[in-house]
Amino acid sequence: MIADRYTDWQVHAPTIESDIAIANIAQDELGHARLWYDLLEDFGYTEPDLIWERDPDAFRHSTLCELPFAEGDWADAIVRSYLYDEAEHLRLGALEESSSPRIRDRIGKVTSEEDYHREHAENWLRRLAGGDEGRKRVQEAVDRLFPYALGLFEPVDEVEDDIDDLGLRTRPLEDMRAEWVETVTDTLTAIGIDVERPRIEDGRVAEEDLPEHVGRDGDHTEHWRTQFDEITNTYRELERHDATRLMEDPDDE
Amino acid sequence: MDLETVKERAGPREFSPEDDMPEEYRKAATRMIQFHANSEIMGAYLERPFIREAPSVERKLAYSAKVQDELGHGQLLYRAAESLGIKSRDQMLDELANGEGKFLNCFHYPMESWVEVPMIAFFVDGAAMRRQATLRRSSWEPYAHAMDKVCFEEGFHIKHGESILAELASGSKKEQEMVQNAFETWWPRIIQFFGPTDDKSTHHDFAAEVGLKQMSNDGLRQAFLNSYVPKAEEYGLEIPDTPTIEHDEETDTYEIAEDELDWDEFFTVSKNEYEGGKHQINARKEAQEAVAWVRESLDESEAATGGHAPQAAD
Numbered sequence: 001m002i003a004d005r006y007t008d009w010q011v012h013a014p015t016i017e018s019d020i021a022i023a024n025i026a027q028d029e030l031g032h033a034r035l036w037y038d039l040l041e042d043f044g045y046t047e048p049d050l051i052w053e054r055d056p057d058a059f060r061h062s063t064l065c066e067l068p069f070a071e072g073d074w075a076d077a078i079v080r081s082y083l084y085d086e087a088e089h090l091r092l093g094a095l096e097e098s099s100s101p102r103i104r105d106r107i108g109k110v111t112s113e114e115d116y117h118r119e120h121a122e123n124w125l126r127r128l129a130g131g132d133e134g135r136k137r138v139q140e141a142v143d144r145l146f147p148y149a150l151g152l153f154e155p156v157d158e159v160e161d162d163i164d165d166l167g168l169r170t171r172p173l174e175d176m177r178a179e180w181v182e183t184v185t186d187t188l189t190a191i192g193i194d195v196e197r198p199r200i201e202d203g204r205v206a207e208e209d210l211p212e213h214v215g216r217d218g219d220h221t222e223h224w225r226t227q228f229d230e231i232t233n234t235y236r237e238l239e240r241h242d243a244t245r246l247m248e249d250p251d252d253e
Numbered sequence: 254m255d256l257e258t259v260k261e262r263a264g265p266r267e268f269s270p271e272d273d274m275p276e277e278y279r280k281a282a283t284r285m286i287q288f289h290a291n292s293e294i295m296g297a298y299l300e301r302p303f304i305r306e307a308p309s310v311e312r313k314l315a316y317s318a319k320v321q322d323e324l325g326h327g328q329l330l331y332r333a334a335e336s337l338g339i340k341s342r343d344q345m346l347d348e349l350a351n352g353e354g355k356f357l358n359c360f361h362y363p364m365e366s367w368v369e370v371p372m373i374a375f376f377v378d379g380a381a382m383r384r385q386a387t388l389r390r391s392s393w394e395p396y397a398h399a400m401d402k403v404c405f406e407e408g409f410h411i412k413h414g415e416s417i418l419a420e421l422a423s424g425s426k427k428e429q430e431m432v433q434n435a436f437e438t439w440w441p442r443i444i445q446f447f448g449p450t451d452d453k454s455t456h457h458d459f460a461a462e463v464g465l466k467q468m469s470n471d472g473l474r475q476a477f478l479n480s481y482v483p484k485a486e487e488y489g490l491e492i493p494d495t496p497t498i499e500h501d502e503e504t505d506t507y508e509i510a511e512d513e514l515d516w517d518e519f520f521t522v523s524k525n526e527y528e529g530g531k532h533q534i535n536a537r538k539e540a541q542e543a544v545a546w547v548r549e550s551l552d553e554s555e556a557a558t559g560g561h562a563p564q565a566a567d
Contacts, residue, residue, distance in 0.1 A: 004313075007304045010320050011297045012540045014547035016328045023321035030314045037310060047310060072543025130557075131550040234367040235308040238428050243309035244420060 002065040002084055003029035004231060006077070014074055021120060025081065028113040035106045038250050042102070047243035052235045056220075056228040060156045063215035064148035066224045075128055075137035076145070082121035083149035086184055088114055090176040091152075091169075099167035102251070122187070129191040142193050149184075150198055150205050151214040153177035174203050256463075263464030265390035266397045270336045278463050282393045283339040285465055290330035291349050291356040292381075296373065297323035298537050299360050306367050315413050319374070322406045329402060333395040350538040352525050357381075359442050361522045361530025368421055368431040372439035374414025376481060380446045382407050383477050384468075392464030415484075422488040429489065436485070437493045444496065445519050447474040450511060478507040 006026035013019035037050055048054075064084060069076050092111050098104050128134030153173045164172050181197055188195045198209035213221045235243075256275050259268075268274055274282075297320045304320060307313040331342040340348075348354040359377045364370075385407065389400040421432040447470045460466040468476075482492060482500075492498060496513035500506075521527045525534060 003317075004305055007301070007313075007317055010304065010317065011294070011301045011324065011537070012544070014544040014551075016324055016331075018547075019324050020321055020328070023317060023324065027314060027317050027321070030310065030317060034310050034314065051310070052308070071540065072546070074544050074547045127551065127554065128547075130554045133546055134550045137546075230305050232308075234306045238308065238367065238421075238431075239425060240308055244312055245309070246311040246315060246416070 001059075001061050001227070002080075003027075003033060004227065005065065005067075005069065006081075008069055009074075009077055018074075018124075022077065025117050025120065028117065032110050032113070034247075035110065035250050039102055039106065042251075047245075048241065052232055052240070052243055056225060057218060059220070059224070059228075060216050060218060062148065062151045062154070063211060063213050063221050063224070064145065064151060066215065066221060066227055067145075067148065068223050068227075073137070073141070075134065075141045078121055078124040078128060079138060079141035079145055080149075081117060082125055082187075083145060083184060084152070085114055085117040085121055087149065087152040087176075087180055089118060090171075090180055094169040094171035094176060097170045103168065106250075125187075126191055129193060135192060138191075139193050142188060142195055146195060147198075147209060147211040150177070150181075150210055151216060153180065154205070154210070154214050154216045156216050177205070259463050263392045263462065265392065265464070265467070266394040267392045267464060269394040270338075274337070277459070278465075279337040279339050281459055281463065282396065282465055283334050283337045285460060286330055286334035286337075286393070286396055287340065287345050287348075288355050288357075290327050290334060290345065291354045292360060293323045293327035293330060294349065295356045295360040295533065295537070296377075297327070298533060299364055300370070300373060303364070303367060303370055308367065312417070316370075319410050319413055322410065326399075326403050326406070329399045330396075333393070333399045336395045337393070346541075349534075350541055352531070352534050352538075355523065355525065358445055358519060358522045359439075361525075361527050361533065362439075362442060363529045363532070366431070366435070367417075368428070368435045369439065371414045371418035371421065371432070372435055372443070374410060375418050376414075376439065376443045376485075377446060378407060378410050378414055379481055380443060380473075380477050382411060383473050384447075387468040387473070388466075390467045396465075418488055422490070433490060436490050440493050441496065441514055444474070444509065445514055445516075447471075447477065449516065449519075474509075475506055478509075479505065482507060 003026045006022055006029065009019070009022045010026065011019060013022050037047060040050055041047070064080065067080075089111075092107055092114060095103050096107050096111075098107075125138065128138050153176060155173060160173060163169055185195050185197055199206035213219045215221075215224075234240075254273050254275060256277060259275060259278055262268075268278075300316070300323075301320050304313055304316045307316045331345055334340065334345065335342055345354065349356075357377075359373065364373065382404065385400050385404050389397050389404065391397040391400070418432070421428045450471055461469065478498070482498070485492060497510040499508045501508060518527065522530055525531065
């Protein structure tokens with residue numbers, strides 16, 4: 001979903017060079033989505049089950065990924081990708097020693113591309129924060145997006161305990177969230193952006209520090225329905241029943 | 254170098270920024286390459302919303318890559334145009350935003366449905382490929398060189414477009430009807446892609462004399478029809494009745510009743526005065542203005558640090 005949002009920047013970014021860079025990032029994220037969907041298909045699901053014919057209320061992505069960009073708000077794109085990519089970096093790290101070999105196999109490729117995304121976002125953050133207008137806009141984006149980004153570490157439901165117990169991931173969400181908060185608040189503070197650490201109650205982020213709609217609990221923003229309708233528009237219009245595969249199975253690549 | 258020498262020497266990749274080219278040559282080459290670069294950007298602008306609409310993850314991936322490639326071609330071509338010393342890239346991008354920059358006729362029309370994707374990505378790109386392949390022999394070396402990369406990547410785009418067309422053409426009856434309707438709408442525009450017959454084309458003579466162009470509009474249109482009429486038929490598309498096209502079996506060439514095409518519309522489009530095209534131009538301009546603050550703040554920080562501002566990994 002975040003890749004889908006990034007594509008809104010294609011042919012809309014500030015320069016041709018930044019346009020090509022954000023397109024690259026969108027494609028990397030789409031490519032990673034493809035790898036994970038493919039893994040789910042090994043359990044008997046199909047792409048239509050997972051996306052095209054799925055009930056939009058059943059999606060469990062963080063609402064950070066579905067918020068539309070205001071026109072021209074490049075600071076939002078940069079802050080969002082920074083917050084997201086730092087979180088993804090930690091979440092991927094917790095899968096490197098996964099008890100599932102197929103998960104482990106996918107990590108190497110994904111991690112190397114994510115390193116570039118973090119570098120891209122951090123460089124842009126510094127560049128933008130170096131000027132008055134840019135810093136003001138970065139601050140506004142951080143104020144708005146930080147609670148949504150915290151939602152990236154919210155549990156979907158009790159399945160999170162099974163994921164930890166089975167060793168599918170080697171670090172619980174709480175633990176990763178704590179590190180993420182330290183890293184991003186340190187970086188943002190160092191470039192002159194104000195950000196407060198969230199209040200923690202019983203190991204969880206206090207409700208008032210989370211957004212109204214978290215997403216991972218199944219509760220989405222009003223924007224999600226529109227995005228989902230647009231994404232699935234052609235599939236529905238053409239009355240499709242399957243999704244075209246063009247590439248080799250990633251497990252055979 | 255005087256014009257007579259240019260005409261004498263006008264072979265493939267004959268001239269580079271090291272040659273002292275007459276202004277007339279540099280202006281003609283700038284006009285041609287700028288048009289080409291603008292077309293890449295406006296084509297990408299037109300197609301971009303369909304990344305979201307693509308009905309499979311892998312189609313999205315392929316489509317996003319294609320749109321990115323077109324931007325890359327624009328970047329490459331503006332550089333080749335800049336190397337003539339007439340206009341800077343910023344100037345050319347400003348002209349595009351202001352509605353002064355010209356671009357391909359097909360990218361002035363709105364695109365509303367996925368079934369129109371192969372009209373651009375197979376037929377228009379296929380037509381462009383014909384022209385671009387001959388431009389690898391252009392006399393302006395940076396242009397010809399850019400065409401090597403462009404043609405290489407366009408080959409993949411056409412395969413992507415053909416694969417979408419093949420899928421629609423072998424799909425449900427509804428899909429087949431939708432794609433036929435789209436084809437009927439787009440076909441006359443696609444034929445007009447190559448412009449009017451050579452005797453009506455204003456810029457051709459000089460561009461051909463100095464080797465910028467290596468093949469005439471008529472020759473290109475013929476080559477396109479020779480390969481794309483059979484391809485369209487192979488996918489079950491019916492060639493629309495207008496304009497009348499007659500196939501000469503003996504010479505294996507196609508004769509088009511050119512007068513049946515709407516040239517008033519074509520020239521309105523060419524002058525950036527067609528409503529749909531104006532909308533595209535202005536919408537892109539607004540999008541570019543909305544991020545002007547980023548370009549301004551980059552310029553500021555560069556000025557403040559004497560060009561030593563941290564570089565983004567872009």
